[in-house]
Amino acid sequence: MGQMKTLIQSEFYVASGYLDRLLFTFIDLSDFSKVPSGTKILIQVRKNIYTAILDVLHEKESDELSLEPFDHFLFRAEIKTALNWIEQYLFFPLNRNESTTSLQLLNTLYAEAFRMHQYLYVQGQFEIQYPRPTLAEEESVSLKQFLENKEGPEGFQEGLKKFSISNEVIAMQSTQANDPSQELHSLQFLNRAREKKYQHFLHLGHKSIANKKYADALKHFFKASHYIENGEINTLIAWSYSFLNDFENAKNFCLKSMKRDPDYGPAYNDYGNYLLLEGKMEDALRFFAMAKKAVHYQNREYPYINTGRVFMQMHRYEEALEEFSYALTYAPYHEELHETVRKLKASLKPVKNPIFKKMKPQNESLGHETNLT
Secondary structure, X not given: OHHHHHHHHHHHHHHHHHHHHXXXXXXXXXXXXXXXXXXXXHHHHHHHHHHHHHHHOOOOOOHHHOOOOOOHHHHHHHHHHHHHHHHHHOOOOOOHHHHHHHHHHHHHHHHXXXXXXXXXXXXXXXXXXXXXXXXXXXXXXXXXXXXXXHOOHHHOOOOEEEEEXXXXXXXXXXXXXXXXXXXXXXXXXXXXXXXXXXXXHHHHXXXXXXXXXXXXXXXXXXXXXXXXXXXXXXXXXXXXXXHOOOHHHHHHHHHHHHHHOOOEHHHHHHHHHHHHHOOOHHHHXXXXXXXXXXXEOOOOHHHHHHHHHHHHHOOOHHHHHHHHHHHHHHOOOOHHHHHXXXXXXXXXXXXXXXXXXXXXXXXXXXXXXXXXX
């Protein structure tokens, strides 16, 4: 039971923190609370939160709580009081019915946060950090009709994220919480559930890449990132952007991957490829060198192949041969690479200016070569 209560309380802090960020933006960082449309949103937010509380208490809302005309000071006090009440309520021992009312309260906070986020999103002036919930799941809500000037490549639009907690998750958690032998496995269950959804969207993204549906792949990889964010998924997002010829976003997500997981090699390799496309060969070499040193890299031959490609363009053929030979130690069955090394060795004997078919850039993301040139 204690584990279940802890999860519910933890989710409250995530949801209320999200709500607080939005209220701060609405009232302190903008003038939206002073215009009629913004005031209407805040009054509705306050009304719905109190209605949810009064439903738990089986009471009706008092006309005294209408807060019209809108008063910033009274509004803040009412919201603070409401959140304090919900927090205290969630500290009570939970049975199945109380779990249901807790679910209703938390979903109300997420729903009202979405109401404010949607308003700010449409205004297009602020970027609000999304929550990272434990129990809640996200769905992408399209606002395309309001955001024609913000569509991504090929009509892709990530949309706004809406969070909610399903009855299924609460029921499963309640069952485990009522069984002492299962209590320690609650977090493991949640982690497995998130991993399952991550892998599901990862698979859909790979399938879309294989079918050359790159905007769909981008959408699937973004969804995967909301369940688990790591170096892999950020690099895959970057890779999808590269197929859509959006290399600025591709580079940005590679950098995000490096920051998130400095030991993940493919991010350095792919970033080097994007620099190479811009003709920045020396900078590309630097990132290929970092990729070689990365701890986590399944296809470690790629940065060696790409370094060899750069040396070929720089007419440094002996060094290119050395890089390709190193790559063969990691990929001894790479037929194209064997042929490249054979031709390069043959050309270096009689002349120093071989006629040579360039190797394709090597990209980790799907475990096969990708033509970026």
